[in-house]
Amino acid sequence: MKRRRQGGAALLALVGLLALGISYLFLSGMASDLRRAADARARNGQILLYARQSLVGHVAHQALLASEDNPGRLPCPEAAAYPGTANEGIASGSCRLPAVGRLPWRTLGVEKLLDASGEPLWYVVSPGWALQSASASLAINSDTPGALTVDGRPNAAVALIIAPGAPLGVPAAAGCAPRTQSRHAPPLDLRDYLDCDNATSPADASFVTSGPPDGFNDQVLRVTAADLLPALEAAIAKRIERDVVPALRAAYAAPEWGTTSANPVFPFAARFADASGGFNPDAHRGSAGLLQGLLPLTRASGCDPAAEPRCDPAHVAWTSAPAPAYAVRAGSTMTVYAAADTVPGSNCAASATEVRCTLYTTDSGTLLLDVSATARNVAMALRRLDKTVVADGFAADGASTPRGAVALFNADGSAALTFSATVNAMGGPASCVRRATGAPVACVQRSVAVPIQLLADHALLDPAPAATGWFLRNNWHSLAYYALAPGHAASSPSPRACTASPATCLNVLNLPPANRQRALIVLAGRSLSGAARPSGNLADYLDSAENRNGDGVFEQRPASARFNDRIIVVDANP
Secondary structure, three states: OHHHHHHHHHHHHHHHHHHHHHHHHHHHHHHHHHHHHHHHHHHHHHHHHHHHHHHHHHHHHHHHOOOOOOOOOOOOOEOOOOOOOOOOOOEOOOOOOOEEEEOOHHHHOOOOOEOOOOOEOEEEEOOOOOOOOOOOOOOOOOOOOOOEEEOOEEEEEOEEEEEOOOOOEEOOEOOEOOEEOOOOOOOOOHHHOOOHHHHOOOOOOEEOOOOOOOOOOOEEEEEOHHHHHHHHHHHHHHHHHHHHHHHHHHOOOOHHHOOEOOEOOEOOOEOOEOOOOOEOOOOOOEOOOOOEEEOOOOEOOOOOOOOOOOEOOOOOEEEOOOOOEEEEOOOOOOOEOEOOOEEOOEEEEEOOOEEEEEEEEOOOOOOEEEEEEEEEOHHHOOEEEOOOOOOOOEOOOOOOOOOEEEEEEOOOOOEEEEEEEEEOOOOEEEEEEEOOOOOEEEEEEEEEEEEHHHEEEOHHHOOOOOOOHHHHHOOHHHHEEEEEOHHHEOOOOOOOOOOOOOOOOEEEEOOOOOOOEEEEEEEOOOOOOOOOOOOOOHHHOOOOHHHHOOOOEEEOOOOEOOEOOEEEEEEEOO
C-alpha cells in the first residue's frame, strides 16, 4: 500500500516536471518569437530612417539644380511595371496623387532597401508634392502642408515610407478588406503588400500605422514637413543667392539709371502688413520711403489683373506734371517749330500710358529727337529700360538709327526719363503761320509717342523663365523679407555710399563684414510656433526680434528648433 502511494507521488511529480518543461518550451518559443519580432522592427526602423534621410537629401540636392523648376518636389514612386526590368528602382516621371508604389531607390542614389522579411520598401507621396503630369507645376514652400492623413490626423505627412512585411491572409475587420496576399511578377498590386487602410485601391489620402494583430504588419514611417523643410530651406537660400540676388543687385545699377555696380540703388519695399494686420496689403506694390518689407514685384504685362494680385498695369505710369517736353538733338537737319514760333506749335502731352508729341516741322531732312517725361512709382517697382519698344512715329532701333533711354530717380520715387530716337519721315501737310508776323510758313505735322512700356517689366517679375521663375511660382517671394540701407534707396540720382562709421549701412550680427550690407533678404523658414500663415504678424515669420524690429541691425544664428531665419546678402560694401 505504501509502495503504491509512493509510486503515485512519483508519477505526479513526473507529470509536473513534464508540464513545466512544456510550459518552458512554449514560453521560450514565445519569447524567441517576440525577440525576433522586436529585432525585425528594430531593423526595419533603421532602414526606414535611412530611407527618409536619403529622400530628404535627394530633395535638397534637386532643389539646388538650375534645371529644377519645382524645387522641393518629391519623386514619384517606382512605376508598378518597373520591378524586374532595367527601370527597377527608378521613379516614374509623373503619378496620380496620392501615389503609392515601391520606393525609387535608384533615383535616390542608394542600394535596394529591403525590410526584415526581404521585401523592398514601399512609398506614399502626398498631393501637392509630386508632378501629376510632365507639364504640371507645383507651389512648394515653407508653408506647404502635407496632405496625407495618418491615424485620423489630417496634414500629418508629406510622404510615408513603409516596410510591408511578409504576406498575410488579411481577415475582414474594421478598416480591412479581406485578402490573401499573393506576391508575383509585375505589375504589382499594392493590396498584396500593404494592409487594411493602407491598401485602399485606388489609393486615397488616409493611412494608418496599426491594425488588427493577425491582419496587419506594415511598419510605417512618416516624412513630415518638419523633416523635409530645414534642408529644403537651406537649398532655397543658396538658390536665391545664386539666381535671384544678381538680378536684383543689377536692376538699377547701370549708367542708364545714373548709377554703377560699385554704388547701386535698390527699389523701395512693399508693405508687409496693414494697420489691421492684413498680410501683403498692397500685393507687392512698393511704398515710397519704405526701407523694409516685401520685395516690390508688381508686373504690368502678360498677366490678368483679375486673376493675379501682382498684376497692375497702372502702377507705373506717365504723369503730366512736370509736363513732358521734346528737344531736337544735334545732327538734325529738320526744323521743328516751337509753340513760341508758329501757330499751331509743337507740344507734348502725357496720359498714363503714353507721352505723345505733335510736331510741326519743315517738310524734309533728318530729325533726331529727345522726348523727356516723368513716370511715377518706378522706385516702387522693378523695371528695365527697353529702348526697342514699339514707339509710334519713331524709326526702329538699329545701326543707322540707334536709340537711347536714360532715367534718373526723383526724391518721391518717380523717375525722369529721356527717350532718344530718329523720327520717321512720314507726316502730313499742315497750315502754320508765324506767331510774330502771321505770315504762312510751309510745315508738316508729325506725331510721335513713347509708350509706358519703355519701362518694361524686369525679368524677375515673370514666373515663366527657368532661371528665376521658380522663386515666384513657388511663392518664396512671400517669405522673403527685404531691407535696404537708406543711402541706397532709388530716390536720388546720387546715392550716398553707406559707411561703417558712422553706421549708415545695414549690419548683420555674426555675419562679417560688420556694418557693410547695403541690402539683404531674410528668408523666413516654416513656422516653428505652428502659427497660421499668411499672417500680418511678422513674428509669425521671423524668429529673431532683431530681424523684425525695423532698425538696421539683423542677426544670423545657426538653424535650430527655435530659429530658422536665413540672411541672404543682396549687396555689401567691399
